[in-house]
Amino acid sequence: MAVTDTFSLDAVLATLKEFWGYDALRPMQEQAVRASLLGQDSMVVLPTGGGKSLCYQLPAAMREGTDLVISPLISLMQDQVDGLTACGYPAVALHGGMSAKALAKAEDEIRCGTPHLIYSAPERLLAPRTLEMLEGVDIRAIVIDEAHCVSHWGHDFRPEYRRLANLKNRIPGASWHAFTATATERVQRDIVSQLELRDPAILVGDCDRPNLTYRVAPRTDAKAQLLEAINRHSDRAVIVYCISRKDTERTAAWLDGHGVNAKAYHAGLGARQRQRVQEEFMSERLHVVVATVAFGMGVDRSDVRCVVHMAMPKSIEHYQQEAGRAGRDGLEAECVLLYSAADPAKWRQLMTRSAQEAGEEGPPEHQLQLLMHIHRFCSSMKCRHAALAGYFGQAYAGESCGACDVCLGENELAEDAVVIAQKIVSCVARLNSRFGSAQVVDVLRGSQKEKIRRMGHDQLSVFGLLEDTPAAVLNSYVDQLIDAGALDRTEDDRPVVRLTDQSLEFLKGLRDVVLRRPKVVERRKTRSGRGEADWEGVDQALFDRLRAVRRGLAEARGVPAYIIFGDQTLRELARHKPGTADEMLRIRGVGQQKLDDFAEDFLACINDGA
Numbered sequence: 001m002a003v004t005d006t007f008s009l010d011a012v013l014a015t016l017k018e019f020w021g022y023d024a025l026r027p028m029q030e031q032a033v034r035a036s037l038l039g040q041d042s043m044v045v046l047p048t049g050g051g052k053s054l055c056y057q058l059p060a061a062m063r064e065g066t067d068l069v070i071s072p073l074i075s076l077m078q079d080q081v082d083g084l085t086a087c088g089y090p091a092v093a094l095h096g097g098m099s100a101k102a103l104a105k106a107e108d109e110i111r112c113g114t115p116h117l118i119y120s121a122p123e124r125l126l127a128p129r130t131l132e133m134l135e136g137v138d139i140r141a142i143v144i145d146e147a148h149c150v151s152h153w154g155h156d157f158r159p160e161y162r163r164l165a166n167l168k169n170r171i172p173g174a175s176w177h178a179f180t181a182t183a184t185e186r187v188q189r190d191i192v193s194q195l196e197l198r199d200p201a202i203l204v205g206d207c208d209r210p211n212l213t214y215r216v217a218p219r220t221d222a223k224a225q226l227l228e229a230i231n232r233h234s235d236r237a238v239i240v241y242c243i244s245r246k247d248t249e250r251t252a253a254w255l256d257g258h259g260v261n262a263k264a265y266h267a268g269l270g271a272r273q274r275q276r277v278q279e280e281f282m283s284e285r286l287h288v289v290v291a292t293v294a295f296g297m298g299v300d301r302s303d304v305r306c307v308v309h310m311a312m313p314k315s316i317e318h319y320q321q322e323a324g325r326a327g328r329d330g331l332e333a334e335c336v337l338l339y340s341a342a343d344p345a346k347w348r349q350l351m352t353r354s355a356q357e358a359g360e361e362g363p364p365e366h367q368l369q370l371l372m373h374i375h376r377f378c379s380s381m382k383c384r385h386a387a388l389a390g391y392f393g394q395a396y397a398g399e400s401c402g403a404c405d406v407c408l409g410e411n412e413l414a415e416d417a418v419v420i421a422q423k424i425v426s427c428v429a430r431l432n433s434r435f436g437s438a439q440v441v442d443v444l445r446g447s448q449k450e451k452i453r454r455m456g457h458d459q460l461s462v463f464g465l466l467e468d469t470p471a472a473v474l475n476s477y478v479d480q481l482i483d484a485g486a487l488d489r490t491e492d493d494r495p496v497v498r499l500t501d502q503s504l505e506f507l508k509g510l511r512d513v514v515l516r517r518p519k520v521v522e523r524r525k526t527r528s529g530r531g532e533a534d535w536e537g538v539d540q541a542l543f544d545r546l547r548a549v550r551r552g553l554a555e556a557r558g559v560p561a562y563i564i565f566g567d568q569t570l571r572e573l574a575r576h577k578p579g580t581a582d583e584m585l586r587i588r589g590v591g592q593q594k595l596d597d598f599a600e601d602f603l604a605c606i607n608d609g610a
């Protein structure tokens with residue numbers, strides 16, 4: 001079967017095997033590769049881990065000339081180039097972080113036509129000097145990575161992306177290919193029109209990530225919940241996201257005090273310190289990084305087994321992207337989101353502040369809409385896989401995913417929710433809607449605090465009505481009642497919980513109420529049954545030894561460990577235990593260059609144990 005008139009499927013597969021050591025293309029990859037080889041514009045939407053990079057790397061290796069990849073982030077760009085280099089695939093980057101010498105070397109290679117791909121950021125690429133240099137280069141395809149950045153309706157609009165269409169005049173013959181992991185239908189349409197794609201092949205893959213288990217839990221005892229999650233993945237990579245820099249540092253310090261080696265990572269750290277954390281994480285000497293959502297991009301490993309959000313992100317797109325950093329290697333992984341009804345208000349405050357700093361009155365309407373959608377996602381009790389798919393305009397097949405807090409039945413529902421709601425609402429009424437949730441909780445729990453007595457709140461009829469409910473759980477109940485509209489919270493610096501026009505109905509017990517609290521389970525499974533299947537026949541002791549070999553090789557070369565081999569490949573090695581180089585070449589993920597470079601070390605390790 002031919003992929004196009006000029007390229008046979010055999011030739012495509014041979015290239016795939018040579019550089020990447022894979023035997024087959026995934027269905028969407030085959031269509032994307034075909035479009036590129038035909039010179040037809042395309043827009044590809046595939047989830048993280050879906051294999052987008054191969055879609056443009058493969059065709060570039062099959063024909064003459066050099067293709068151009070536009071990517072917004074230097075760290076991601078450099079990772080891609082490092083990864084390709086390890087596969088023996090010639091590629092270069094052009095970005096501001098490079099030394100003059102490295103830049104000159106890259107430009108030389110480009111002039112000689114050596115690299116299949118040039119990675120560059122928009123600013124750099126559109127600089128007159130770069131455009132001039134590219135004039136003599138035979139560019140067949142222009143690839144726009146993270147293409148949602150071109151849309152106002154996306155979650156990461158970058159004005160410089162809007163200028164990319166100008167390249168059409170400078171490089172008239174090239175086909176255009178837009179790639180993104182997260183785009184609603186509206187954003188997809190925007191990408192096509194902003195980039196002026198001509199009759200593009202629209203390739204939208206299934207956005208679901210079946211290897212991820214989603215858990216959205218009310219934030220009752222954040223630190224304990226975090227530790228519980230981390231302990232489910234000891235000695236594996238975990239990323240923890242916080243909203244503020246201060247929180248990342250506090251959380252990392254707290255974890256350190258509880259036996260978990262963790263480091264903070266945010267834009268306020270010096271470049272040196274950031275570099276150090278990044279390197280330790282990439283080389284697997286450090287497993288837990290606590291990052292700000294604004295800055296977590298730099299810490300990215302394909303074997304991240306767990307992503308924890310300490311608070312609600314500001315859109316579903318952000319969530320999909322951040323949580324999506326878990327399990328990029330396709331193996332099972334977990335995403336935990338700790339949520340409180342105070343989070344949306346916090347975001348609104350931050351958004352308002354930054355809008356005002358920019359001279360606007362308030363945040364733009366579409367930001368608030370994105371916020372409302374993620375808020376609904378968190379407070380609903382719908383299957384998480386189904387809810388995410390639905391948001392991105394896709395149907396989710398099947399009744400129960402077996403891989404989210406809802407479908408796994410991990411939420412305990414309070415049996416007497418209606419009565420609990422009555423007690424809480426009545427307490428707010430007794431406090432005349434003039435106090436924050438801490439006071440509401442203290443009164444209901446019958447606290448002996450000085451402040452309570454001084455104000456005479458120990459004399460209220462509601463005092464001590466819920467004394468057996470832990471404060472953290474009670475706090476979460478207040479949050480949930482706010483979500484349900486039974487109560488409301490003001491959005492100033494000292495938020496007050498107050499009654500709403502629906503409160504009376506809740507007080508009279510006329511409204512149905514669902515209140516949930518997370519069940520504490522020591523060792524929860526990730527996807528049911530799947531974990532075991534992935535490890536079937538794998539010699540786990542050998543797998544750990546192979547990881548150590550990988551770590552040594554990565555350190556010696558100063559590259560992230562996964563660039564040597566992914567976990568997927570190590571598992572295959574520990575399952576099939578190849579004894580010779582020929583046998584090893586048959587393992588998925590082992591290409592020619594990596595065989596030449598690494599076979600000796602890994603075979604020695606395998607044969608040692610045999």
Ligand code: ADP
Pocket residue numbers: 022023024025026029046047048049050051052053054302328329330566
């Ligand atoms: P994305 O850019 O969409 O997040 P990547 O390009 O990083 O995804 O690919 C995710 C993982 O899947 C990588 O480890 C990659 O090597 C692997 N992969 C991609 N295509 C294939 C394939 N055809 N067969 C096996 N593994 C693949």
Ligand code: ZN
Pocket residue numbers: 382383384385386400401402403404405406407408
């Ligand atoms: Zn589910």
